[in-house]
Amino acid sequence: MTRIAYVNGKYLPHDQAAVHIDDRGYQFGDGIYEVVTVINGKLADQEWHLDRMEYSLGQLGIAMPMTRAALKIVINTIIRMNKITHGLVYFQITRGVMPRDHAFNLLLKPQLVMTAKPLKRLESPEINPVKVITVPDQRWQRRDIKTIQLLPNCLAKTKAAEAGAYEALMVDGDGMITEGSSSNAWIVTHDGELITRPTSYDILSGITRRAIIALAEKRNLKIVERAFTVDEAKKAAEVFVTSATSIVTPVCMVDDQKIGNGDAGPVATALRQSYFSNINETAAE
Ligand code: PDD
Numbered sequence: 001m002t003r004i005a006y007v008n009g010k011y012l013p014h015d016q017a018a019v020h021i022d023d024r025g026y027q028f029g030d031g032i033y034e035v036v037t038v039i040n041g042k043l044a045d046q047e048w049h050l051d052r053m054e055y056s057l058g059q060l061g062i063a064m065p066m067t068r069a070a071l072k073i074v075i076n077t078i079i080r081m082n083k084i085t086h087g088l089v090y091f092q093i094t095r096g097v098m099p100r101d102h103a104f105n106l107l108l109k110p111q112l113v114m115t116a117k118p119l120k121r122l123e124s125p126e127i128n129p130v131k132v133i134t135v136p137d138q139r140w141q142r143r144d145i146k147t148i149q150l151l152p153n154c155l156a157k158t159k160a161a162e163a164g165a166y167e168a169l170m171v172d173g174d175g176m177i178t179e180g181s182s183s184n185a186w187i188v189t190h191d192g193e194l195i196t197r198p199t200s201y202d203i204l205s206g207i208t209r210r211a212i213i214a215l216a217e218k219r220n221l222k223i224v225e226r227a228f229t230v231d232e233a234k235k236a237a238e239v240f241v242t243s244a245t246s247i248v249t250p251v252c253m254v255d256d257q258k259i260g261n262g263d264a265g266p267v268a269t270a271l272r273q274s275y276f277s278n279i280n281e282t283a284a285e
Helices: 024-028 046-060 068-081 151-162 207-218 230-235 266-282
Strands: 004-007 010-013 031-039 087-094 111-118 130-136 167-171 177-180 184-188 194-196 223-225 238-243 247-254
Touching: 004 068, 010 068, 024 087, 031 046, 031 266, 046 068, 046 207, 068 087, 068 111, 130 151, 151 167, 167 230, 167 247, 184 207, 184 230, 184 266, 194 207, 207 223, 207 238, 207 247, 207 266, 230 247, 238 266, 247 266
Parallel strands: 130 167, 130 247, 194 223
Antiparallel strands: 004 010, 004 111, 031 087, 087 111, 167 177, 177 184, 184 194, 184 238, 238 247
């Protein structure tokens, strides 16, 4: 089957899909993106992802490339053309094309690219716990905007891969964990409290984080939104990360420290199960 990508109004074979070399996304990382998962043929938390997309665009003064309704049609078309049942849709919107200059023209036409691919990991809630490492957070001060400018995240994730780990948790100047290179970070204390950093300019306001808070509240779990230290994570009953592609992924090791008995924790496992069941019950087709 030929993989199909969407580029500014055209559906093209993936290997022929291309953007202009003067695209500001290519030149400056001047753009934003979203990743929406498809589980069992259903789009997970689509409206929340589109809300965040509009927020990111608004913060950078980039216009919507089309109406939200039209964008949903492109999303559904790309899923259908690529026959995705369990997978992800990636889309990015850049400010537009102009001769390279740091200062941008305010009237550029935003450029939209969309791709989709299957993801085995989303086929079932079963998962093995993963290792994470900690690294200094080297990013800019507006991490709430989902920009495509991801170099510090890429360096952190590559360091994790080199250490045989799944994710790198990034640590701020005060020794507090901000978030993962492409996920939000959580701990469960020995008293059963769920702790995750509050949303601010310091972290991306994860859509999965938001969904998991809602599911945890339904289960009457105590949620405390506060920053936590690396040491707290290493001593926690459970550690896990959340993202569109990880859903809830339990962590068995932080740097050289084993978490609990090294198995997937019960809270992370239950929340992961709930997320999958909830998608099957409620998500848009
Ligand atoms: N990453 N924090 C960062 C820095 C992220 O890049 C992501 C998502 C998250 C979790 O957000 P959400 O739950 O909305 O996926 C938190 C996506 C999956 C990516 O870059 O591929």
